[in-house]
Amino acid sequence: MMNVCVLGIGKVGVHLINECINHPTINLVQIYNRSNKGLELYKGMLSTTQSILDLKKADLYIVALPDSVIPTLNLTKLQGLVVHTSGTVPFSDLQATNRGVLYPPQSFTKEKKISFKQIPLCLETEFKTDYSTLENFANKISNVVHQVNQQKRQKLHLAAVFANNFSNRVMGIAYDICKKNELDFKILQPLIQETFLKTQIMTPKTAQTGPAVRGDQKTIEKHIGQLKNTDLEVYKILTKSIQEKHGTEL
Known part of the structure; x- marks a missing residue:
């Protein structure tokens, strides 16, 4: 005991x-x-x-x-x-x-x-x-x-903030968009579940989809036109991050 x-x-x-x-x-x-x-x-x-x-x-x-x-x-x-x-x-x-x-x-x-x-x-x-x-x-x-050890634990904590805290905030933006436009956020639940399930069987880079990795600038511009303030900045920086990771032209 x-x-x-x-x-x-x-x-x-x-x-x-x-x-x-x-x-x-x-x-x-x-x-x-x-x-x-x-x-x-x-x-x-x-x-x-x-x-x-x-x-x-x-x-x-x-x-x-x-x-x-x-x-x-x-x-x-x-x-x-x-x-x-x-x-x-x-x-x-x-x-x-x-x-x-x-x-x-x-x-x-x-x-x-x-x-x-x-x-x-x-x-x-x-x-x-x-x-x-x-x-x-x-x-x-x-x-x-x-x-x-301490050094690796601090790096793990940093990674955890990106994986949990930041991803949750991004889902919060999605929730707000749905609520503002009278859409049921539950419609996105299967997509959210699939996104996180993929991380268990493949790397995030392999699982990445969407207009940023495709270089679909037309769709990106449409999205940018619907956003403002911090949400717009978040969209732009994440789009840039995805394109830099995947070598897509901005």
Whole structure:
């Protein structure tokens, strides 16, 4: 049985808490949060605290708090392994004797249930002797575990922003166009699904379609004429990016 403490009840923290609660070989010793907001949901069911000084003994402490908060916590008195879940912060920002990183490159929302089994977990520890502890925990909750150092993790986080955050914003533009023109956005759902399914079987470059890769300037000009402001700039820069990648004349 592995004793675990989760610090933070944000999007990542809540999902980790639920995963620990429901796992037969993980004992969720305690939940920490800086404010009482949200902790009341767990009171009477689990040990909770708002004080770092009151943290109980555990094998693993998972800091699922904002990046700016991570360096401010004095966790040097903890004897277990302390890891954070950030994609960009180095483990050296943790004030702890034994430290590392447990980064899940995934988009989390509190309202949507998610299984960690298929979520990749990227691990890093300062000392080799601590890696087995972190790997043991990771293998309990996920089938996809990778050892990734700080430099590669930061590149992965950058790639994740393009793949998730930026693509979601582009879908937001599509949604707004549909709504403004009284079109049901659901009409595009099969297309969106097919787009992302293709990335599982071929490279994005191979899967690329549309007027930009075809060099269909007539259609591009029609689209440009229907857009303005930031949406127009987004269209132009993405069109340019596609054409440069595929060697199409602008």
